Amino acid sequence: MKEKLKEKFQDDWPYLVIIIATYLMIQGQLNTRGFVLNIDTWFHYNRFYDISKQIRTGNYSYFQMNYGFSQSGRIINAFYGPLFAYIMGLLVLITGTWFRFQIVSYFLICLLGGSGMYILVKKVGANKLWSLILALLYINISPLQTWFDHTNLSGWGSAIAPFVFIEAVNMIRDKKRPIHWIGLMLGMTALLQTHLLSSLMVTLALIPFAITGFILTPQKKQMILNLTKAIVGTICLTANVWGALLTVSVKNKLATIRTHNLVSNMVEVSTSENIRDAILVGVVIIFLVQLLYVLFNWKKSILNDVVTLTGVFFLYISSSLFPWQLIQRIFPILRSYLQFPFRFLLIADILLILGIGISVSQINWKEKQPLYYGVLGCIAIVLVESCNLSYNRLWQAANNNYTPLYKIVSKKYYTTTSEYAQRKYIKYLQGVNSDSEAYGMKYYPKGYHYIKSFTSDSFFYRNTNDFWSLKQAVFTKKRKENLFNLVIKVNPDYLPVKNSKISYHQVNYAFEKEVIDQEDKFKKAPLKDGALKIQWIGKKEGQRQLPIVMYKQSQLVVNNKKVTPLHYSLIKSPTIFQKKGHNTAILKFIWPTSFKILFGVSIISWLGLIIYGIESVIRKFKEAKKE
Structure with a gap:
């Protein structure tokens, strides 16, 4: 028994380290019992709360939001990662309070993303130590971190994506069977059921791997057949997602997604940030060293060549080096549907870290021990710096920056001479301690008021001056719905409109006034x-x-x-x-017949997959027993 436990520990200790690293990252928040309240927190927690109430009461509604979003009957979860929303809703129900849910979700996303990156790097030949170091680096510098202080769903896309790239490695390395169609199907399905944009970016990144694999394999017909299986299987398993989008968008005009200037949202090199629109100088250096290694060892590893060049390409298009000013002029639709070029870091981080894993597995370190310690030391320094920044940023987000909250400082209106002249303003504190200004404030009963702020993403908020009640909503099981009663963020996402040319702000104003x-x-x-x-x-x-x-x-x-x-x-x-x-x-x-059919296809596909999985486990168990 002891020997089995010892073997188990030797196999699984890296996962334990990932859990410990996550704990150290969030320790500051745990010690102060701080809570991250950001603009996206209200949006996603509202979605999850709606599902948790559905599960608790049995009043299921796949399309209508009957509990969240002011019980307005609008549709969100059916479009936006429905399966993931139900998983998170169940987690909200199990954990009981928003604080516990937030902390548990941190552990889960790091364990998922860290484990995926560890398995991916280990697959290309790196040893456990290198695989673990690179996995820890990944969870500290990748968009996975956006879940921590922005509650951004691309963080979960970053956690799932490494598992998909395991299949990308197979496309090049496994010449007899380049497409492991079940693994590829499951990975893409998980992404589509979580975050649509992440799945689109990963699909683009898989193209160079598929083309290279097709050139290298002698089994071209089999590869095409297995790829078709993966595509058809993914379509069937996600019929509920694209089926809902088609069902509603074809017959309804939906609110315009807010446009963003692509030029203002590119990745910049930084000495103090390692998230969203910034990349650390140290990270850039090790990525450039990886590129140079590949260029000087061209064709030593076709896999490393494809991995690194694809990663560099995505890093390039996420940065200011790419002509985004021209691109958005030619394709203005990208201002609404891409919004932030820095999102391409999701692919760049995975592939360039994977490339480093391939490179360190190729070098004979016994002959080059000084180089080994030099490389290890450089990556360790970048890792320590990234961990420190992650810790500090999360501590600040949890304890100092309730960004959607406003506390009035002065009720007197005044006129500003800024570019927003001719409007009357009042002074307020945004978050906990940052001075700012707003216009259009008005009071409501029970201490509520609205603030229309040019600094806010959503234009209108209902707020409360009662921070104590807000903390009760966060830490008390029976009062967690008060999180949305005390503060209401207006989101135009997927709202039906009479005219598709109605602006983002007009939609916000109408929802605030009419609902x-x-x-x-x-x-x-x-x-x-x-x-x-x-x-x-x-x-x-x-x-x-x-x-x-x-x-x-x-x-x-x-x-x-x-x-x-x-x-x-x-x-x-x-x-x-x-x-x-x-x-x-x-x-x-009312569900159209066409969607009922598509939803049925999705359910039957999942049942078939579960039965297949159970049969596979039983078959392997019997084979192991015979041996």
Whole structure:
């Protein structure tokens, strides 16, 4: 028994180190019981909260958001990583509080991303020590870190992507069977069920590997067949994702995604940042050394050549060296759908770290011990610097920077001479301690107020001055829904609109005015069949706008009669005829037959995959028993 445990420890100790490294990274937050509240925190936690309530109550609704996002009936989770949302919703339910959920999610993302990178580097021949060092470097410099202080879902894309690149390595190394179609299918499915943009970038990065593998393999027909299997299998397993997008987007006009200047969001070299739009000088140096090694040892390893050059290409297009000013002029749509060129770091970091792993596995270190210690020392220095920056950044994010929160300093309005002249401003603190200014503040009952800020991404917020109540929402199991009652972030994502040319800010304003402002006048309750019940008291007969949104496939029943709204607002909030006294409306998204079929295909595909997996485990167990 002791020998088995010893063997198990010798095999698995790197994973334990990854867990310990994660603990050290978040120790500052644990000690102070700080909590990261960022702009994206409200968006994603709202999604997960909706799912957790569905699981807890049994009131499932695949399309409509009946608990989150002001119970407006809008659609988000069906488009945005639905399977991942259900997993996170279950985790919210299990952990109980937002603080515990946040901490557990940190451990999970680092264990997933670190393990994936460790396995990937080990696969190309690096020993355990090198594989572990490079895995630790990856979790500290890659976009995986965006989950920690930005609650950005590309972090989870970065955690899953290394597993997909295991199959990229097989494409070149395994000449008899370049496409391991089940592994490739599972990896791409996981990405598509989590973060669509990450899956698109990974798909682009796989192209050089597939072309090289096709040239090298004598089994070209088999490779094409297995690639087809992987593609078809992925399409079937993710039919619920692309099926939902097609179902809604074909028949509805959805709000315009906010545009960003690509030139302002490129990667820059930094001495103090290692995340999102910045890359450390030390990291750039080791990446350049890796490129030089490959160029001076050209064709020594075709895999290393493809890995490194592809990684350098993605690093190049993420940077200011790439002509993004020209590109966005030719393809303005990229300002909405790519938004940030620095996102390409997701690919660059994985491949260049993998390239370093290949290089260190090729060198005969016994003959070049001084070089060995020199290389190890340089990477260790970069790793220590990255770990220190990760620790400090997370500590600051958790304890000093509640960016979507505003605390009023002065209620007196004044006029500024800045570029925003002719507007009246009030002074406020953004987050905990940074001075700033805003305009358009207005008060509501219970201490709530709105601030319209040109510094904020979402233009309108409902805020509270009661930071203590907010902390209770974070640390108390029964009050976690208060996180969204005390502070409301307006997101235009996937909202239906009458006109696709309506601006981002117009959509925000309409949602704030027509949905959020009306919440106290209506009572909403989710139903078992996925519908949402809205109740209110009408003072007199006449027209009444409801604080919900409707899609083409939405059905509205008012006072037991199916109705067609008298008219719609800019964001498709319906106006109906109310009677005097008690009124009831039922909002339900009706699944088209086409989506029912696609959803069925996805479920059957997953069941088939699970059965296949169980059979494989049983078969291997029987074979091992015979031996």
